Amino acid sequence: MDPSEFDDYVAMIHGTRARFAGRLDVRLGIESDFYPGVEPWLRELHARASLSHVLGSVHYQVSDYRKLFYTGDVFSYQELYYEHLALSAESGLFDTLAHPDLIKNESPDDWDFERMRPVIARALDRIAATGVAMELNTSGVQKALPEMNPSPGQLAMMCERGIPVVLGADAHVPERVGDGYLAAMQTLQQAGYSEISYFIDRKRQSLAIGEAVDSWIGVA
Ligand SMILES: [Zn+2]
Structure with missing residues (x-):
C-alpha cells in the first residue's frame, strides 16, 4: 500500500465495520515493513489511526531492503534477517512479528535449519524478553519451501521461551x-x-487451542 492510500484504507475498514455491525467484528490492522532507521516514520504512521493490531515484517525480498542489506552472501543475509527480526521486536512498534522465518525462501537450497539454530536461538531470546508475539502464517505452504512460517522446529523453540503465537493466513485473496x-x-x-x-x-x-478449534467447527 502506498502511504497516500492510508486514509482510504482506514475509511474502507470503518465503512465495512459499520456495515457488518452485530454480525462480524471487523478490526483495523496494519502490516508494516521494518528495517533499522524507519522507526520514527512508522511511529507517526501508526499514530494516524486507532489500530487494533500492528504486525511488523522484515521483507528481505523488497528491492529497497535488498539494495541496503544484501552483500551477495546468503548465510550472512539469513543471519541479518534474524538480527532485524530481534530489533523489530525491541523497537516497541509492533504487537506481532509476521511470518518470522520468511528468509528461508530467499534461497531454499541454502536453508539449513540446524546450521541456523544458534542464530535463531539468540534472536528468540531477545524477542522473548520484549513480550512481543510472533505469527504462525499458513501461507508458507504455498511458497518455495512449502511449510508454514515459522517451521515446526522454530515454533518449538518459541514455545520453550514462552513466546505467544498469533495465527494468520496472509490471505491476499478472499478464498484464502x-x-x-x-x-x-x-x-x-x-x-x-x-x-x-x-x-x-x-x-x-488468549484462547485455549481446544476452544479455538471448537469455534472454527462452529462456523465451518
Ligand atoms: Zn508480509
Whole structure:
C-alpha cells in the first residue's frame, strides 16, 4: 500500500465495520515493513489511526531492503534477517512479528535449519524478553519451501521461551481467509502450545487451542 492510500484504507475498514455491525467484528490492522532507521516514520504512521493490531515484517525480498542489506552472501543475509527480526521486536512498534522465518525462501537450497539454530536461538531470546508475539502464517505452504512460517522446529523453540503465537493466513485473496486454520492448530499443539493469541485494541487476548478449534467447527 502506498502511504497516500492510508486514509482510504482506514475509511474502507470503518465503512465495512459499520456495515457488518452485530454480525462480524471487523478490526483495523496494519502490516508494516521494518528495517533499522524507519522507526520514527512508522511511529507517526501508526499514530494516524486507532489500530487494533500492528504486525511488523522484515521483507528481505523488497528491492529497497535488498539494495541496503544484501552483500551477495546468503548465510550472512539469513543471519541479518534474524538480527532485524530481534530489533523489530525491541523497537516497541509492533504487537506481532509476521511470518518470522520468511528468509528461508530467499534461497531454499541454502536453508539449513540446524546450521541456523544458534542464530535463531539468540534472536528468540531477545524477542522473548520484549513480550512481543510472533505469527504462525499458513501461507508458507504455498511458497518455495512449502511449510508454514515459522517451521515446526522454530515454533518449538518459541514455545520453550514462552513466546505467544498469533495465527494468520496472509490471505491476499478472499478464498484464502482462514486457510490452514485446523492444520495450524495441530502444528501449534505438536510444538507444545496449549494457547493461541489475538489482539483487540492492541491488547493481547488468549484462547485455549481446544476452544479455538471448537469455534472454527462452529462456523465451518
Ligand atoms: Zn508480509
